[in-house]
Amino acid sequence: MKRELIVYYITRLLISAVFALLVYLSGWPLWACILTGSPMFILFLYYAHSGHYLVDPDHPFTPLRRDARGQAIRDRSLVWAVVIAGLLYTAIQLLGLFIETGVQLRTLVLPAAILVYFTMTWVLFRRGIQ
Amino acid sequence: MSPAGNEKRLKNRVRELRIKAGLTQEQLGISTELTRQSVIAIEKGRFTPSVATALVLASALATTVDDLFWMEKKEHE
Numbered sequence: 264m265k266r267e268l269i270v271y272y273i274t275r276l277l278i279s280a281v282f283a284l285l286v287y288l289s290g291w292p293l294w295a296c297i298l299t300g301s302p303m304f305i306l307f308l309y310y311a312h313s314g315h316y317l318v319d320p321d322h323p324f325t326p327l328r329r330d331a332r333g334q335a336i337r338d339r340s341l342v343w344a345v346v347i348a349g350l351l352y353t354a355i356q357l358l359g360l361f362i363e364t365g366v367q368l369r370t371l372v373l374p375a376a377i378l379v380y381f382t383m384t385w386v387l388f389r390r391g392i393q
Numbered sequence: 394m395s396p397a398g399n400e401k402r403l404k405n406r407v408r409e410l411r412i413k414a415g416l417t418q419e420q421l422g423i424s425t426e427l428t429r430q431s432v433i434a435i436e437k438g439r440f441t442p443s444v445a446t447a448l449v450l451a452s453a454l455a456t457t458v459d460d461l462f463w464m465e466k467k468e469h470e
Contacts, residue, residue, distance in 0.1 A: 314419070314429035330422075332431040332440055386429065391439025 268311055270323035279304035315388060336392055340383035346375035401464040408436040410454040410461065425449045 264272070283300025287293065310316065316327040329337060355368050411421050411432075420434040427435075427446065434440035435450070442450065444458075451458045 314433075317422075317426065317428055330426060330428050331432050331443060331446060332434065333428060389438075391434055 264385045265311075265318070267318055267320045267323075268326060270325050271311060272308075274324055275307035276304055279307065332392065336384055336387040339387060339392065340380045342379035344376040347379045348372050351375055397424070401466050403438065403441055403462060404465045405435065405438070405462045407432070407450060407461060410456060411436075414454055421450075421453060424453045 279300045282303055286299045287296040291299075311318075311327060314385040315329075315333060317330055318326050320326065352369065352372050355372070358368075361387050407421075413419070414421075416424075418436075419429045421427070422429045422432045425432075425446070426449070431440060435442055447458045447462060451461045454461065
């Protein structure tokens with residue numbers, strides 16, 4: 264634990280707790296709330312201690328900063344996410360010319376893009392970027 | 394793209410000089426505005442720093458960029 268991240272720990276704990284509470288208020292049982300809030304807080308902790316971010320003590324509520332390499336990885340991951348989303352959307356539209364796909368398939372584009380973004384970020388952090 | 398047989402790769406002495414200076418990867422990162430993982434990536438040759446970053450690294454390790462980084466010809470089997 265780092266002293267300069269005390270505010271970060273508290274605010275992220277609160278955010279995770281609020282999210283878990285929202286899950287509970289929407290009708291899910293308590294175990295589901297714990298299962299939702301806990302990984303969220305663990306991810307916040309992981310991000311802070313992964314070594315992938317600099318800590319800016321002048322901004323206690325948003326202290327994590329990317330360095331030049333992190334920014335390059337973020338930019339490349341965003342490009343991949345946008346390209347995949349565009350291709351997927353185009354494919355769904357073309358498919359819709361031949362079979363009834365409905366609105367449901369198009370709603371997969373955004374989650375797919377988010378998944379591609381985080382996957383590419385993970386791959387590039389591990390494999391390296393030149 | 395280099396002609397076949399003339400491929401070179403960037404090598405460095407960041408780890409050697411960091412240890413000699415008694416710095417951890419995190420400490421070197423803080424003094425050069427790099428994350429610990431970026432320092433690791435540079436030391437392992439997985440990330441080529443910008444000129445500015447190379448200059449800052451050399452300064453932090455009390456050496457020159459030429460002494461810190463060099464191109465080495467790849468050996469083909």
